[in-house]
Amino acid sequence: MAEKNExxxxxxxxxxxxxxxxxxxxxxxxxxxxxxxxxxxAEGPHGLYWFLDSLMYxxxxxxxxxxxxxxxFHWRGYETFFVDxxxxxxxxxxxxxxxxxxxxxxxxxxxxQAMLFLEDVKWRGTYHxxxxxxxxxxxxxxxxxxxxxxxxxxxxxLATRGFMDTNRMEPFVCKxxxxxxxxxxxxxxxxxAVYDFPGVKMNVVVERWENGGVKELECAVMxxxxxxxxxxxxxxxxxxxxxxxxxxxxxxxxxxxxxxxCVVVAPRYAPRSIEVLEKxxxxxxGGQPYWSLFLQSYDSxxxxxxxxxxxxxxxxxxxxxxxxxxxxxxx
Ligand SMILES: [Fe+2]
Numbered sequence: 001m002a003e004k005n006e007x008x009x010x011x012x013x014x015x016x017x018x019x020x021x022x023x024x025x026x027x028x029x030x031x032x033x034x035x036x037x038x039x040x041x042a043e044g045p046h047g048l049y050w051f052l053d054s055l056m057y058x059x060x061x062x063x064x065x066x067x068x069x070x071x072x073f074h075w076r077g078y079e080t081f082f083v084d085x086x087x088x089x090x091x092x093x094x095x096x097x098x099x100x101x102x103x104x105x106x107x108x109x110x111x112x113q114a115m116l117f118l119e120d121v122k123w124r125g126t127y128h129x130x131x132x133x134x135x136x137x138x139x140x141x142x143x144x145x146x147x148x149x150x151x152x153x154x155x156x157x158l159a160t161r162g163f164m165d166t167n168r169m170e171p172f173v174c175k176x177x178x179x180x181x182x183x184x185x186x187x188x189x190x191x192x193a194v195y196d197f198p199g200v201k202m203n204v205v206v207e208r209w210e211n212g213g214v215k216e217l218e219c220a221v222m223x224x225x226x227x228x229x230x231x232x233x234x235x236x237x238x239x240x241x242x243x244x245x246x247x248x249x250x251x252x253x254x255x256x257x258x259x260x261x262c263v264v265v266a267p268r269y270a271p272r273s274i275e276v277l278e279k280x281x282x283x284x285x286g287g288q289p290y291w292s293l294f295l296q297s298y299d300s301x302x303x304x305x306x307x308x309x310x311x312x313x314x315x316x317x318x319x320x321x322x323x324x325x326x327x328x329x330x331x
Contacts, residue, residue: 007251009039009263011053011084011124017263018053023137023163033057034123039263040239046128046214049239049286051263054123056088059116065089067171068096068114074107074165077130078211080285081105082243084261086119090185096174097182104186106206106217111184112172124241124261126285127164128214136163188219188281195295199226199276199330204292205283215287222247225331226276233269234324236288240264245280249273275331294321 004010009017018037027033035055042050063069068091087100091114092107099105107113109129139159142149149155161167179185191203199222206217222245242262249256252270257277266272274282297317301309318325 003256005254005256007249007254007265007267008256008258009265010258011039011122011261011263014053027057027060029060031057031060033059040265042127042130047130048128048215048288049237049265050127050130051239051241051285052125052127054125056115056117056121056123058086058119063116065116066174068112068174069116069171071112071114071169071171072162072166073110073112073169074130075167076109077165078109078128078214079105079107080126080206080217081107082124082241082283084122084124084243086117086121088118088121089116090182091115091172091174092182092184094172094174095182096176097179097185099179099182099185102187103179104205104217106184106186106210108184108210109212112169114171122261126239126241129212131165133159133161133163133165135159136161188221191219193292193295195299197328199223200228200328202291202295204295206287207292208287208290211287216290216292217283217285217287218291219243220280220282220284222276222280222282223330224276224278226328227274227331228328229273229326230271230324231326232271234266234272235268236322236324237268237286238266238272238288238324239285240266241283241285243281243283245276245282246278247280247282248275248277289323290321291323294318294323297321 004016011017014037017039020038023036024032025034037053039051039053040049083099083101083103085101090097090099093111136159186205192207193204195202201221203219205219208216242258244260246259251266251272258264
């Protein structure tokens, strides 16, 4: 277990990483279908940096797996889920495919979607552009106090949408496909692109166009001894998810070690650096730097005009694409 500080949230110990109360959702039979804890809040016009840690309970035996249970869509919201245990059927836009531990499920606005959890699943999600409807929680509170009002039309009319822009729909028709044929299920073994540097491979996992142009998702797979130093006062806040490995962070003068299933917040302007202690998979969930374009540009210059690959060129590319890394190396 990593030792808690203001920048570190260890999901292995929800009692230290979840703030506020635990929210639940329910199966049709009334039993609890999920525990949901808030790790970080949404901010800004696109509601970036929002991270919820959920435990999704196994869907009850006897549920018909040929039809999507709980089919829904979101008008505007995007969701990216790390599947950190177990497995599930994902139903999306007419496809049904198996997702399992290690996969990443990326759901875009207005995609039909549903999940059937084959086991209990650690389901870590980051979201953006969600409209939330707090009246849903307020109506749920009334229902919890007066269970006989669960189907009261007058009460239900006060909260026609779910908390998170969740809109019910018909159980849509689905065809089962292999996981790799389901675009919404990502995996580090199938990145959009991968770029090799000494001690680190940069994997483009979710492109910006899959997020309505708002953000992107990369994973740095880093070897022990790899180090990175950020610019002096990084202008962009970052939200890291260390899915596996061990990394020493220095943020705002505080040094600490994060390990698997840790969320790390690096506030705007806070000086930061890392040193990798054990091979690590590090995602950045804020997704504001244009890494995909930077890496493509870097690779293009290196391939087509290596004589132009000078420190000045690299500096200009970093500035253009909002890359905050000053230098990388091996200890
Ligand atoms: Fe959803």
